[in-house]
Amino acid sequence: KNEVEQSPQNLTAQEGEFITINCSYSVGISALHWLQQHPGGGIVSLFMLSSGKKKHGRLIATINIQEKHSSLHITASHPRDSAVYICAVNSGGSNYKLTFGKGTLLTVNP
Amino acid sequence: DGGITQSPKYLFRKEGQNVTLSCEQNLNHDAMYWYRQDPGQGLRLIYYSQIVNDFQKGDIAEGYSVSREKKESFPLTVTSAQKNPTAFYLCASNVGRNQPQHFGDGTRLSIL
Numbered sequence: 013k014n015e016v017e018q019s020p021q022n023l024t025a026q027e028g029e030f031i032t033i034n035c036s037y038s039v040g041i042s043a044l045h046w047l048q049q050h051p052g053g054g055i056v057s058l059f060m061l062s063s064g065k066k067k068h069g070r071l072i073a074t075i076n077i078q079e080k081h082s083s084l085h086i087t088a089s090h091p092r093d094s095a096v097y098i099c100a101v102n103s104g105g106s107n108y109k110l111t112f113g114k115g116t117l118l119t120v121n122p
Numbered sequence: 123d124g125g126i127t128q129s130p131k132y133l134f135r136k137e138g139q140n141v142t143l144s145c146e147q148n149l150n151h152d153a154m155y156w157y158r159q160d161p162g163q164g165l166r167l168i169y170y171s172q173i174v175n176d177f178q179k180g181d182i183a184e185g186y187s188v189s190r191e192k193k194e195s196f197p198l199t200v201t202s203a204q205k206n207p208t209a210f211y212l213c214a215s216n217v218g219r220n221q222p223q224h225f226g227d228g229t230r231l232s233i234l
Contacts, residue, residue: 057222108219
């Protein structure tokens with residue numbers, strides 16, 4: 013079993029829909045990251061969380077430490093949001109190393 | 123503008139050949155990382171460096187080597203001992219522990 017599990021693996025939505033991507037982890041963590049990878053391959057860091065909730069524009073990230081679960085929400089989705097969204101954690105043993113989920117491929121149709 | 127530059131974008135390796143992937147950052151970050159991405163798998167850590175002249179093996183270091191002679195540079199050599207080198211390689215950096223990582227645009231390595 014992977015230490016970081018994401019669901020769903022693939023998600024197709026219509027423009028304007030509210031989207032939720034989930035991430036569960038099985039180890040103690042010091043921080044959780046949400047990343048976005050576009051078709052060209054480059055990766056951008058969206059959020060780093062250790063508790064609570066963060067918001068940036070139409071993106072919202074939440075984390076529940078007790079349940080070892082995080083969600084990434086996209087409000088009013090747009091075709092330009094189409095990308096792979098990756099969850100990663102700094103697990104307790106090392107504050108430098110990240111353990112990654114396999115990613116969620118999001119396609120938003122106009 | 124500050125950022126991470128990886129080169130080349132595409133690289134082809136012949137059997138028995140060593141190849142070196144370049145990673146340069148002008149963000150003044152202390153820590154740098156190399157990851158490998160294969161289809162259907164999460165990124166896996168190859169090597170990382172917390173400071174100049176120091177580096178540690180990641181989860182899949184066999185067949186790879188690195189150096190960190192300058193703060194801004196962290197080249198990765200894929201040696202002939204790496205029997206399955208075809209993958210997408212990503213370099214990243216951050217200021218230190220528990221901080222967001224900044225990523226380069228990646229190098230796609232293929233076998234000829």
